[in-house]
Amino acid sequence: DQGLMFGYATDETPECMPLTILLAHKLNAKMKELSQTAACPWIRPDSKTQVTVEYRDDHGAMEPVRVHTVVISVQHHPDISLEEIRADLMEKVIRAVIPAKFLDDRTVYHLLPSGKFIVGGPQVWHRFSLTLSSSHPAWWTCSL
Numbered sequence: 001d002q003g004l005m006f007g008y009a010t011d012e013t014p015e016c017m018p019l020t021i022l023l024a025h026k027l028n029a030k031m032k033e034l035s036q037t038a039a040c041p042w043i044r045p046d047s048k049t050q051v052t053v054e055y056r057d058d059h060g061a062m063e064p065v066r067v068h069t070v071v072i073s074v075q076h077h078p079d080i081s082l083e084e085i086r087a088d089l090m091e092k093v094i095r096a097v098i099p100a101k102f103l104d105d106r107t108v109y110h111l112l113p114s115g116k117f118i119v120g121g122p123q124v125w126h127r128f129s130l131t132l133s134s135s136h137p138a139w140w141t142c143s144l
Contacts, residue, residue, distance in 0.1 A: 023051040044075035
């Protein structure tokens with residue numbers, strides 16, 4: 001996978017990381033942990049997470065107030081339903097990782113928003129980059 005990252009040190013978490021990236025990393029770590037146990041054997045290695053946090057300006061100090069949105073896409077075994085996946089992600093991943101004080105009835109959850117995610121990893125990106133390179137050779141100069 002490819003991505004562009006930027007960041008900074010902050011005092012909003014003990015790890016000196018922004019809460020958004022810390023929670024996103026912890027969601028991925030929890031899925032990896034669950035995939036190695038009987039709790040969620042349907043989880044496969046490829047996953048993507050994003051957490052959006054609402055902040056409050058307290059005299060120049062930005063304080064996290066609540067999690068606005070959680071996005072999780074995770075590669076999975078083909079024989080599990082989207083409903084089962086979404087229920088497990090909510091109970092065993094999100095509620096286990098994100099402190100309850102940050103979740104409320106307005107939090108938006110996008111759990112496998114594009115549907116099934118059976119094939120993942122390098123074989124998908126290889127096919128994607130070949131398709132882009134061959135269909136747009138004049139302007140597509142980098143391979144994912």
